[in-house]
Amino acid sequence: MSTPVIEVRDLGKCYRLGAIGATTLREEFSAQWARLRGRAGAAQPKDFWALSDIAFDVQPGEVVGLIGHNGAGKSTLLKILSRITEPTRGRAVLRGRVASLLEVGTGFHPDLSGRENIYLNGAILGMTREEIRRKFDEIVAFAEVAKFIDTPVKRYSSGMYVRLAFAVAAHLEPEILVIDEVLAVGDAAFQKKCLGKIGEVSRDAGRTVLFVSHNMGVVANLCSRAILLKDGRVLKDGPANQVVSSYIQAGAQGVGEVEWRAETPDVTSERLRLRAARIVLDGVATGDVPIDREVALEYDFEVRGARANVTSSIHLFDKQGVWVLCSGPASADLEPGRHRHRVTFPANFLNDGLYTASIFLITNVTQIQVQKREAISFCVYETGTGREEYGGAIGGCVRPRLEWRTGPVPTVEN
Amino acid sequence: MNPGPRTETVIAPTSGWRFLNARELWAYRDLLWLMVWRDLASRYKQTVLGPLWFVVQPLVTTLVYLVFNKVARIDLGTMPPALFYLGGLLAWNYFAQTFQSTSVTLVNNAGLFGKVYFPRLIVPLSAVISNLLALAIQLATFAGFYLAYKTTAAAGTFGLGWAAVLLPLLVLQVAAFSLGVGLWIAALTAKFRDFSIVAAFMIQLWFYATPVIYPLAQVPEKWRGLVALNPMTMPVEGFRAALLGTAFPGAGLCALSVGLTLAVVASGVLVFQRIEKNFVDVI
Numbered sequence: 001m002s003t004p005v006i007e008v009r010d011l012g013k014c015y016r017l018g019a020i021g022a023t024t025l026r027e028e029f030s031a032q033w034a035r036l037r038g039r040a041g042a043a044q045p046k047d048f049w050a051l052s053d054i055a056f057d058v059q060p061g062e063v064v065g066l067i068g069h070n071g072a073g074k075s076t077l078l079k080i081l082s083r084i085t086e087p088t089r090g091r092a093v094l095r096g097r098v099a100s101l102l103e104v105g106t107g108f109h110p111d112l113s114g115r116e117n118i119y120l121n122g123a124i125l126g127m128t129r130e131e132i133r134r135k136f137d138e139i140v141a142f143a144e145v146a147k148f149i150d151t152p153v154k155r156y157s158s159g160m161y162v163r164l165a166f167a168v169a170a171h172l173e174p175e176i177l178v179i180d181e182v183l184a185v186g187d188a189a190f191q192k193k194c195l196g197k198i199g200e201v202s203r204d205a206g207r208t209v210l211f212v213s214h215n216m217g218v219v220a221n222l223c224s225r226a227i228l229l230k231d232g233r234v235l236k237d238g239p240a241n242q243v244v245s246s247y248i249q250a251g252a253q254g255v256g257e258v259e260w261r262a263e264t265p266d267v268t269s270e271r272l273r274l275r276a277a278r279i280v281l282d283g284v285a286t287g288d289v290p291i292d293r294e295v296a297l298e299y300d301f302e303v304r305g306a307r308a309n310v311t312s313s314i315h316l317f318d319k320q321g322v323w324v325l326c327s328g329p330a331s332a333d334l335e336p337g338r339h340r341h342r343v344t345f346p347a348n349f350l351n352d353g354l355y356t357a358s359i360f361l362i363t364n365v366t367q368i369q370v371q372k373r374e375a376i377s378f379c380v381y382e383t384g385t386g387r388e389e390y391g392g393a394i395g396g397c398v399r400p401r402l403e404w405r406t407g408p409v410p411t412v413e414n
Numbered sequence: 415m416n417p418g419p420r421t422e423t424v425i426a427p428t429s430g431w432r433f434l435n436a437r438e439l440w441a442y443r444d445l446l447w448l449m450v451w452r453d454l455a456s457r458y459k460q461t462v463l464g465p466l467w468f469v470v471q472p473l474v475t476t477l478v479y480l481v482f483n484k485v486a487r488i489d490l491g492t493m494p495p496a497l498f499y500l501g502g503l504l505a506w507n508y509f510a511q512t513f514q515s516t517s518v519t520l521v522n523n524a525g526l527f528g529k530v531y532f533p534r535l536i537v538p539l540s541a542v543i544s545n546l547l548a549l550a551i552q553l554a555t556f557a558g559f560y561l562a563y564k565t566t567a568a569a570g571t572f573g574l575g576w577a578a579v580l581l582p583l584l585v586l587q588v589a590a591f592s593l594g595v596g597l598w599i600a601a602l603t604a605k606f607r608d609f610s611i612v613a614a615f616m617i618q619l620w621f622y623a624t625p626v627i628y629p630l631a632q633v634p635e636k637w638r639g640l641v642a643l644n645p646m647t648m649p650v651e652g653f654r655a656a657l658l659g660t661a662f663p664g665a666g667l668c669a670l671s672v673g674l675t676l677a678v679v680a681s682g683v684l685v686f687q688r689i690e691k692n693f694v695d696v697i
Binding site: 015079080081082083084085086087088089090091092093094095096097098100102103106107109111112116119120123124125126127128129152 | 421422423424425426427428442444445447448449452455456459526527528529530531532691692694695
C-alpha cells in the first residue's frame with residue numbers, strides 16, 4: 001500500500017457548552033467574579049466532545065463518503081480537515097493540495113460580474129490568477145453562462161448562480177477534494193453534471209475525494225468506501241454499500257412490525273379484529289427495504305363469531321401524503337379464527353423514501369369493519385443501482401423499471 | 415487549497431501564540447490583490463459619483479473646520495487654514511478609514527471564514543492597501559488646492575518641506591499603526607461585541623486628541639507629553655511638515671511614535687491570530 005494521502009489519528013474536538021457564543025464584557029466579568037468567589041459550580045462550562053478518537057487513513061484515489069445523522073460530527077470533521085477550526089486533540093496529515101468545498105459560491109460578491117467573481121472565488125479557493133486565466137473558458141462553458149459573464153451575479157437566476165459557483169470549484173485541481181453536501185442545490189440535470197465531474201476527477205485523475213452527504217443513493221453509488229459517524233465517533237468504516245445499508249437499518253425510519261394488543265375501536269369491530277402487521281423481507285420483519293428487492297406487507301386478523309365473507313384493502317401513501325395506490329385480495333369465506341393477508345410489492349417498483357399503509361378490513365365486499373389509518377410504515381432506500389452517475393432525487397410516487405429503447409429513426413421506404 | 419506543489423499539511427492543535435507565517439501569506443498573494451481589487455470595485459458600484467466621494471468627503475470636512483476655525487480662532491500663523499486642515503486630514507482619514515475597515519474583519523467575514531481556509535490576515539491587509547487609493551485621490555485634491563493657493567498672496571507662507579522624501583515612510587507607519595489597532599479591535603470584537611461600540615466612540619475622541627485641527631505647537635506645554643504618547647501625533651504633524659513645510663516633529667517624538675507603532679502592530683497580529691484560530695466556534 002502506498003502512503004495514505006489523508007492520515008487522521010486520535011482526532012478530537014471539544015466545545016465548551018455555555019461558553020459558546022459571544023458574551024458581553026459584563027457577563028465575562030460576572031463569570032470570573034463568581035469563579036473567584038468559589039461559586040464555580042453555577043458558571044462552570046460543560047465540555048462537549050463533538051468528535052473523539054477519530055482515526056482513519058485514506059489512500060490516493062479513494063472516494064470516501066462520510067455519513068451519519070445530524071450532529072454526528074461530520075461537519076466538524078470536515079471543518080477541521082479544511083483548517084477552518086482547530087482540533088482540540090490529535091492530528092491529521094494531508095498530503096497534497098487540498099480544496100475544500102463546504103459551500104457553493106463562497107465569497108461571491110453580488111455586485112461584481114460573473115467574470116470578476118470567477119477570479120475572486122477561484123483565488124479564495126486557492127487558485128492562482130494564472131491558473132484561473134488558463135481555465136476561464138472551460139469554467140464559463142461548464143457553467144453555461146457565457147452570455148451573462150459581464151453581468152453582476154446579483155441579477156443571475158439562482159440556477160445560474162449555482163452553476164457558476166460549482167463550475168469554479170469543479171475546475172480546481174487539488175489532490176484532495178473535500179466536499180460537503182453542496183450538491184443539494186441546483187437542478188437535476190446540473191447535479192448530474194456535477195456528480196459526473198466528481199466521478200471523473202477521482203477515476204481519471206486519481207484524486208482523493210472526501211464527501212459528506214445525506215443522500216445515501218449518491219454515497220452508495222459514488223463512493224468506494226464510507227465512514228459512519230455516530231456521536232462523534234467512527235461507528236463503521238468499510239465498503240460504501242455495506243456501511244450505507246447498516247446506517248439505514250440503524251436509522252430504522254420505518255416501523256417494520258406492529259402488534260395491536262388492546263381492543264381499541266380502530267382495530268376492532270363485532271365481526272373482525274386486526275391483530276398485527278409487518279413488512280417482510282426474506283422472511284424477516286424489517287422497516288427498511290432496498291429499492292431493488294421484493295418485499296411483502298402482511299397482516300393478521302381474527303374472524304369473530306361466525307363465518308364471514310372477508311376482503312381487505314390497503315391504501316399506500318408516500319411521505320408527502322400522496323395516495324400511491326390501493327389494492328386488496330379477492331373476498332373469501334373464512335372460518336372464525338386467525339387469518340393472514342399478504343401482498344407483495346415487486347422489486348424496482350416503489351420509489352425511495354418513506355411509505356405508510358392504511359389497512360381496511362371489509363365484510364361482504366362493501367361493509368368496512370375496521371379502518372386502521374397509518375397502520376404501518378416502511379422506508380425504501382437507494383442502493384445506487386440503475387441511476388448511473390446521477391445522484392439527485394428522482395421524483396414520482398413509484399419508480400418502476402420500464403422498458404426503454406434507444407435507436408435510429410426507421411427510414412420509410414417509398 | 416493550499417497553493418504550491420506537493421504540500422503536506424499537518425493539522426494539530428496549536429498552543430500559545432503564533433506570529434506571521436510569511437511563506438503562506440506569500441503563497442496567497444494573488445488572493446490579496448484580488449481582495450484589494452474587490453474592495454475597490456465593489457465600494458462604488460451603483461453610486462453616481464464613484465471614486466469622487468473620496469474627494470467630496472474631505473472637502474466637506476475641511477469646510478466644517480473652516481467654519482469651526484472662525485469660531486474657535488485657533489492660531490495657525492499665516493498658513494491658509496484650508497491647506498492646514500486638508501494636510502492634517504490626509505493622514506488622519508487614512509488612519510480612520512483603515513482602522514474602520516480592519517476592525518470589522520472577523521465579524522463581517524464570519525460567513526466566509528466559516529466555509530473556507532486562507533490566511534485570515536489577507537482580509538485586513540487588503541483593507542490597508544485598498545484604502546491607499548483613497549489616500550492617493552485625497553493627495554491629488556490637496557495638490558489642486560496647493561497649486562491654487564500658490565497663486566495667492568499667502569504663497570510665501572508655505573511650501574513643500576524637505577520631509578516630503580519621508581512621506582512614503584509616514585504612510586507606511588500610518589498603515590502599520592491602523593492595521594495594528596484594527597486587529598486588536600477585530601480580535602476583541604469577536605469575543606465581546608461591546609468593542610464595536612467602543613471603537614466608534616474611540617475614534618471620535620482620538621480625533622480631538624490628535625493635532626489634526628490644531629497644530630502641536632498650540633498644545634499647552636504641560637499636555638505635550640500626553641499628546642506625544644499618541645502614536646498618530648507624529649505622522650499627522652509629519653504630513654504637514656512634508657507638504658507645507660512646517661517644523662518636523664523632534665527625534666524623541668518620532669522614536670516614541672515608531673516604537674509604539676511597532677509594539678501595537680506586533681501585538682495586534684499575535685492577538686488576532688490567537689482569536690482567529692477558533693473564531694468560527696464562538697461566533
